Amino acid sequence: MAHDMVANAVEKILDAVVDKTFVEDIPLPGESELARFLKVSRPTMREAVRNLSMGGVLNVVHGRGTFLLPRFRWRELPYLMYVAAHEGRVSEVEVDVLGVEEMLEVGAVRLAVQQRTEEHLAEMRRCLEEFDLAQKTENVQALVGLDHAFHDAIVDTTGNQFVASTLHPLRDALLGVRFRAFESPEARRRTSEQHHALLEAIEARDEQRAVSLMLEHMGTTRADILSAREREGSELDENL
Incomplete structure (x- = not known):
């Protein structure tokens, strides 16, 4: 309960x-005054x-204020x-987040x-096989998880936990809209095709092609997410 009160106070701020x-x-x-504004006790405030x-939102300056x-x-x-x-900037922020994700994914590939x-390649193949099986049942939750698992397998090759x-x-941050994007059979089909092509390039050690494919894949992901957002409108993501 105390945690909920703190979380509610954070949201009010x-x-x-x-x-x-x-x-x-x-x-x-x-x-x-701030505690009264938030309608909480001073310890909760x-x-x-x-x-x-700690999140870099506020700076408490002793003797001057917050x-x-x-x-x-x-x-x-x-x-x-x-x-x-x-503030009504859902799509703008999602594109910014995808831009950061793209930089990391391209570096990882x-x-x-x-x-x-060979162990990395085997894990990537497993993810693709299970993704293709999940497509037959249209299990969106499983498909999103396997999409992430394939990219995790690529990231794992870096050996860098950060x-x-x-x-x-x-x-x-984008989980809700990714689910909506994967409700489209066309988006799922493109994802599968691009993942298979990425695996082939990684297996062939073709860096130029792998980077080009990852850039294309992230661009497609961006387009799919924006299309999903347009279909649903700019309502707040349940994860926010």
């Missing part, structure tokens, strides 16, 4: 950022402020996604060509 109640360069209200400070930091200083993706979505082992830990929050 972010809502106040959205509606311009809290802006940069002007300190937030003092503790007592302090915990909410602490969470947002200040809202510029967006480029924010470190927690869920906070950025929440505010952007509530370069290393995959150089460093893949690549995966950076990618996963980006994927999670």
Whole structure:
């Protein structure tokens, strides 16, 4: 319950950022007033402020007050996604997130060509085989999971744990719209074809082709996600 109260207080502060109640360069209200504004106890308010400070949203300056930091200083993706979505910029933010994901995926596939082992290739093949089987039952949840598993197998070839830990929050932020994109049989078919082509390029150690295919694949993913968003409108993602 206490955790829910803190989470609700965090959301209220972010809502106040959205509606311009809290802006940069002007300190937030003092503790007592802020607690009343949030309709929580002072300890709960302090915990909410602490969470947002750790996420780079707020800066507590002793003797001066608590200040809202510029967006480029924010470190927690869920906070950025929440505010952007509530500002009506869902598609814009999704494209930005995909841009970061593309940079990481292209870098990973370069290393995959150089460093893949037979074990890596076997895992990629397994993901593709299971994806093709799941297509027959139109199990969207399984298909999204296997799509991610194939890309995880590519990332695993890098041997760099930070690549995966950076990618996963980006994927999670887009999970809802990815499900909607995969409701399209055409999107699933293209994904399967592009994954098979990527595997062939990685197996052949053809770096130029692998990079070109990954760029094409990420471009297709972007188009599929934007199409899904247009079909559903700009409602807030349930993950935000």
